[in-house]
Each structure stands twice: as structure tokens, then as C-alpha cells.
Amino acid sequence: MDSKRLEAFSDGVLAIIITIMVLELKVPHEPTIAALVALWPVFLSYVLSFLYVGIYWNNHHHMLAVTREVNGGILWANLHLLFWLSLLPFSTGWMGENLFARGPTVLYGLNLLACALAYYLLERRIIANQGEQGKLAGAVGRDLKGKLSPLFYIVGIALAWLWLPMAGMAFFVLMALVWLVPDRRIERTIG
């Protein structure tokens, strides 16, 4: 079984997730600038989640570029990742509508954590299929970034819960910036 249709389906789901998130930006009824400005927390949440879905698409793209063959386990690990990503419009909307309140910010962090773990699981599944000498294993190496990010999300969640939601947010924004750099290790392997 080859990875083409897995890619196509994932692209479809990711494209829809990234686009329906904008539906949480509800059109205000008044044409005033004040009505627009009031949307800033929803807008900022949207920007951050757009960035995150973009990062996942980007890295997913890189990962599948070195994956020719998929099996049942990989298909389900991929659906598992898509499941957590599909909850992002919900957790983003909740956080945006409540001005980065404690509960919603923690949930957003948990959602990001679940996505990170699901991504790591998918990576492991593909490596298990290709073997430790396979292309992906060679490309990700020890995968420090992949192993450390769950820890960072946990720190962010703890900060948001125990101290300041905004401190947690700072961590989530930081992680997005760290991941913005595409996986050059894989790029090198393909190149």
C-alpha cells in the first residue's frame, strides 16, 4: 500500500481544519471599528492555530516524503493525529471567546500536547515499519525537538493553570516559533 492516498486524505482534512477555524471569527453586526477590535482575542487565537496547523502540515509533508509504504497501523496513527488536530477549531474558539481565561488556555495546551504526542506516535509507527536503518529514522536522528516539545507544552499548561494563563500562552507561541523552522534534517536526507 503506498502513501499517496494517505497524503491526499490528510491534506484534505488539514485544509478543512485550517479553513473552518475562521468560522469562529463571527461577523459582527455593527460596521464599527470597535466591533472589529473586540475580536482581537479570537483573531490572535486564529493566527496561532493557523500557524500550528501549518506547522503540522509542513512536517507531515516532510515525514511522508520519506515514507513510501504504509500499513494499517500507520493509517490509524495518522487518523489519531488528525483527530486531535480536528479539535483545534473548538479549543481555539473557546480560548478566543473567553479572552485567554485559565480553563480554555489549559485546554488549548492539552490539545497541543495531544497533537504533539500523536505526531510522535505516528513517527514511531513509520520508523517501526521502515526499520531503524530506514530513511525516516536516519532523518530524524534522536529527534530532540520531537521529544522535548511535549515537555514544553506540559510546562506551559502548568504555568497557565497554576500561575498566569498568559505565561502558558507565551510557551505555546514560543513552541510555534521553534517549529516554524522546517525539519532541515529530513530536507537534507531527501535533497
Place this chain on the structure above:
Amino acid sequence: MDSKRLEAFSDGVLAIIITIMVLELKVPHEPTIAALVALWPVFLSYVLSFLYVGIYWNNHHHMLAVTREVNGGILWANLHLLFWLSLLPFSTGWMGENLFARGPTVLYGLNLLACALAYYLLERRIIANQGEQGKLAGAVGRDLKGKLSPLFYIVGIALAWLWLPMAGMAFFVLMALVWLVPDRRIERTIG
């Protein structure tokens, strides 16, 4: 006519179905944990339906992998399957919003039953086109799982209607778990 565009279109529809279901998870206006917890039936319904659409995508993927050629009848049998799947966001939402009440649970079961029958019909259509000696016929064999699942859905529907909605749900969850195992018979044939 080859099966590539049929796959692409089905992938698109399935990707949208699986993603718009999350829109039924309405963002609560309060940032409280209580508001979040109140969503559990909608969330569980979403998980189950996500699983089901994932299963259908997975098996559809396997089925089309041994189908090179499609005709008008197959195109319509495929659209017929997509039609019933497209109603899942509705029946899932109704069931979730009403705490697994009798009527909505029965309707959900009927929807699953219709999907199962439509899938079987599509399988038959492809086999009719390839001949009983074709790849798909060889792969599915007597297709016990495909023939028995409608019966199980009927039992679940009857239990939900006559006895306890939750007993019916147990059957629907069980069937999802049975189907989670991808069609190894087809995988063997392709491999």
C-alpha cells in the same frame, strides 16, 4: 474509466464529513470546566463517528486499491454510500445533544445500518464488474464480516428501541472495534 478521480472525490467528501462533525461541538460561552464537562455526550458521539468515518475511509481505501476500473454503476453506488455517510454529522449531533435518548440513538443505528448496506452494495457492484475471479472477490472471500454487520446493527437498533438506548450503543461501539482491524484479507492480496 479509472478509479483515481473516484478516490479523490471520495477522499474529499470523507475528509469534509469527518471535519464538519466537529462543528456540532459548539463552543461554550463560559470559560468554566462545568461548561466543558456538559459537552461529554456530544464529544463521545463525535469520537465514535470519527472512528466510523475513519473505518469507512480505511476500508474504502483498501477496496479501491484492488479496483482499477469503474463504470457508471460503481460511481453511483459510491455516491450512494457517501450520501448515507454525509448524514452522520446530523445523526451524531442529534444523539449527542439529547444525551443518547431513545429516538436519536435508534436513528444513529439506522444511519450506521444504511452505511453498511451501501458499502456492501458498492462492494458487490465492483465484484460484478471485475467478475467473481477478480481481485476484490478473491480478497473479500465470503465476506462474513460484511454480511454479519448489518445484522449486528439491527440487533443494536432493536435493543435501543425496545430496551435500553445504552445497550444499543454498546453494540455500535463493539462493531466499530471489530472493524478497526483493517481488512487484512485485501492487504494480503495487494501485498
Place this chain on the structure above:
Amino acid sequence: MDSKRLEAFSDGVLAIIITIMVLELKVPHEPTIAALVALWPVFLSYVLSFLYVGIYWNNHHHMLAVTREVNGGILWANLHLLFWLSLLPFSTGWMGENLFARGPTVLYGLNLLACALAYYLLERRIIANQGEQGKLAGAVGRDLKGKLSPLFYIVGIALAWLWLPMAGMAFFVLMALVWLVPDRRIERTIG
């Protein structure tokens, strides 16, 4: 420029149109059968429009199967067709929510008419590009069905407007059944 990406984009748009139409089937708040039954006009409208989008996808598929090359004019004729199809969720929803009242039924007919004309225009554009000796021209021949359907829609619209909305609906259903038969002429040419 080849027709692959035109197909992919059209498939995407058609897949979304066919799926978001189901969002007009609003989940009722009560778990009663009465609440479900009250949805019958919305449901029937959905079935009819699902059928129509399926028909357009099917014929579009056949048409592009004999079209290797596209130019700017064809791209825009295709977007023009997608525009009218994209209004179907709206006109379907309006008709369903108003129990097939006169105004909405007439608008639905006008929408179908616009789609039929746009489809014909696209066909002509492709034939103009391929030449009258081209594959598509040979496949559609005099295209009686394509030329007559606008007339039928006009009759249905007139009946709905001047006499009974249901009489117009009968025409629209009839046309769907006539078109359900895929374009065997093209199928013969490809085969």
C-alpha cells in the same frame, strides 16, 4: 496546461458543496420523532440536490476524461459552473425551510437552469478548443439532452410560478432521473 489540477479543484469544490448542504439539516433540540418528521421538506430537498451535484460531478468527470488540455477560457467557464453550483446549498435550504413555497421553488429552478446553461457553456468552450473533430464533440454528438434540459427547467419554473410549485418540482425530479443515466456516449468513446 493540462486538466489534472482543474479536475482536482473542481472535485474539491463539488465535494464541499455536496457536504455542506447537510448543514441546512439543523439538528433539532428535542429527541422526539415529531421533531425529526418536521424536517422532511429539508431532507427531501437535500436528497434532490445531492442527486444533482452527484450528476454534475459524474458528467463533469466524463467530460474531462476526454479533455487533456485546458486554456484560460475553459478555466473560467469551469469556475462559472462552480459558482452556480455553489449557490445550491442556499437555494436548497430556502426551499426546504419553506415547504416548497412558490418563490423558493422558482429560485431553485432558476439555480438549476443557471447550472445547466453554465455546463453547456463549458462543454462548448472545450469543444471550441479541441475543434469540432475533437474527442468531446464526437462523444456528445448533437447533445440533445444538453440542449433540451434548459427548456425543461424553464417549463418547470413556469409551472411552479403560474400554477403549482409541486408541478415544477415534478419536472426538476424528472430531469434528475433523466440525467442519472451517465453519458454513455462519452463512455463509449473512452472505452
Place this chain on the structure above:
Amino acid sequence: MDSKRLEAFSDGVLAIIITIMVLELKVPHEPTIAALVALWPVFLSYVLSFLYVGIYWNNHHHMLAVTREVNGGILWANLHLLFWLSLLPFSTGWMGENLFARGPTVLYGLNLLACALAYYLLERRIIANQGEQGKLAGAVGRDLKGKLSPLFYIVGIALAWLWLPMAGMAFFVLMALVWLVPDRRIERTIG
């Protein structure tokens, strides 16, 4: 890394953007012609934005047709363009719901301006990757149209803000008509 999956993902996002915009056309509850006519500003906004997304898809299609290879920078420049396009349903809906009032019309113009700049940035990124002797550089030449359109949007925004919203709209419609003509320079290069 080749451009196929970038195309597929962009097609998906563009197809969804162009289709969910129609959801702003809210189905009226009354079956009267008056209720329909009241939707004209929303409808006209929809038509204009449909045209714009169509134009972007069209030109994006042409641009990627001469782009075989993509790198991380191009992927992000493309996501950046998709981000601004994804806000069109929002700004279109706001403008339509408020009868082309000053504020919403200015925002719509700013959205168009951001899309135009993002498109130009993407073009530059691809040219930077291919080199000034590359296919795209040769195809777009000095790209007067690309360089002048931001200026035109700025004029339109200024007119809408300082004088009449409708004067700004006239500029936005005019730019759509100018861009309707596909990029013949690229077409010539591919042909």
C-alpha cells in the same frame, strides 16, 4: 521536494474558502421575494470574492505550473498567502451585512491588499529559488501588473475611507476585471 503536494493542499484550502463564503448568504426564514432581495449586498460581495478567489486560484495554478521545486521558505510564503485568503469569507461577510459601510469596505480593501502583497512575496520566493534566469522570472518579466495592483488597492482604500465607500468598491471591481485576464505571459512560456 516537488510542488505536487503544495498544489493539492492549496487547491483544498482555496476550494473550501470559495465554498464556505456562501454560508454567509443566510437562508431567509420567509419565502418572500422581499426577503431574497434584501440579500443583494451579501450576494454581490459573494460574487466579487468568488471572482477574487477564482483569480488567485487561476494565477496560482499558472505560477506553480512553472515551479517544479519548492523549499521551506516557499511553503511558508504559500501558507502566508492562504492565511490572508482565508480571511476573505469574514471580511466579505462583514461588508455584505453592512451594506458596504465605510469601515467594512476599508477592511475588505486591506484584505485584498494583504493578499496581493502575499502573492507577490510568494512569487519572489519562487524566483529567488529558481534564479533570475528561471522559468517564472522569464514568464512574469517585470511584472507590472503585480507591482501596480497594491497601489490600486491603496487608492481604493483611501477613496473608501476619505470619500465614498462605493468609489473604493469601484476600484476593487476594476482590479478584479484587470486580473480576470489570466497571465498570458506564463501561458506563453509553458505553451
